[in-house]
Amino acid sequence: MPPTTPNFNRYYIYELRPEVPLPFQYVLSLTSSELDYRYRTNNLTFAPIIPAGPYADRDPYRVPLVPASAGGGVRLNRRMYVAVDALQTVNKAVFLPSHLGRITAGEERELVEKLGHWLGMSRQEVGEHRKDASADK
Amino acid sequence: MNSGNFELSGAPDPKGRYGNPYGAEARDKDSDRREPLDEQAERAANYRRNRDESLQLCNDFHAFYGSHAAYHAEL
Numbered sequence: 038m039p040p041t042t043p044n045f046n047r048y049y050i051y052e053l054r055p056e057v058p059l060p061f062q063y064v065l066s067l068t069s070s071e072l073d074y075r076y077r078t079n080n081l082t083f084a085p086i087i088p089a090g091p092y093a094d095r096d097p098y099r100v101p102l103v104p105a106s107a108g109g110g111v112r113l114n115r116r117m118y119v120a121v122d123a124l125q126t127v128n129k130a131v132f133l134p135s136h137l138g139r140i141t142a143g144e145e146r147e148l149v150e151k152l153g154h155w156l157g158m159s160r161q162e163v164g165e166h167r168k169d170a171s172a173d174k
Numbered sequence: 175m176n177s178g179n180f181e182l183s184g185a186p187d188p189k190g191r192y193g194n195p196y197g198a199e200a201r202d203k204d205s206d207r208r209e210p211l212d213e214q215a216e217r218a219a220n221y222r223r224n225r226d227e228s229l230q231l232c233n234d235f236h237a238f239y240g241s242h243a244a245y246h247a248e249l
Contacts, residue, residue, distance in 0.1 A: 057238070059238050060231065060234050061231065085231050087227070087231070089224070089227070092223060092224070093224055095217065096221065096224045097221075098225075098228070099224060120227070120228050120231055122228045123228040123231040123235075127235075
């Protein structure tokens with residue numbers, strides 16, 4: 038029986054309620070609702086988790102997740118991929134209130150790097166933006 | 175696949191990081207350090223397939239979101 042939680046935490050995997058008609062079943066939460074009571078956070082920003090395949094292994098916007106059965110941190114039944122370039126935000130009511138584990142530190146690093154790159158907010162790109170801005174003056 | 179198509183649509187990884195063979199740095203490498211053309215073509219096809227897949231995920235989500243108000247009214 039998976040652990041249950043009234044909160045949603047960043048870098049944890051959650052599952053959509055069975056009646057939600059979406060082509061993916063699992064998501065990676067990028068929002069934490071631990072402070073929901075205080076801040077009344079109701080929406081969860083997430084990246085879908087999809088089966089993909091070996092062709093996604095070297096993609097700049099796919100983060101492979103290794104299942105716990107193979108030494109990873111999440112209770113997925115197979116290797117799956119976080120689709121970094123398909124972020125969405127939705128009411129947290131669409132998710133089951135239990136998580137399937139947290140991604141590993143290595144997966145987190147890769148996620149942060151790829152997400153930052155996709156959003157143009159990685160350190161290097163922000164540095165270049167500042168350089169360009171100062172050159173314009 | 176012609177890498178020029180990527181330039182027209184906007185190179186997503188101009189620095190050639192993450193192994194993207196279409197970035198500026200990748201283009202500047204010596205030819206003996208480049209991947210064989212068939213591998214480049216395969217990776218280009220994979221890249222395009224992944225972007226199409228993400229677009230479809232977003233489209234499906236927004237189709238769902240259109241009926242989302244009704245879903246929440248039931249909760």
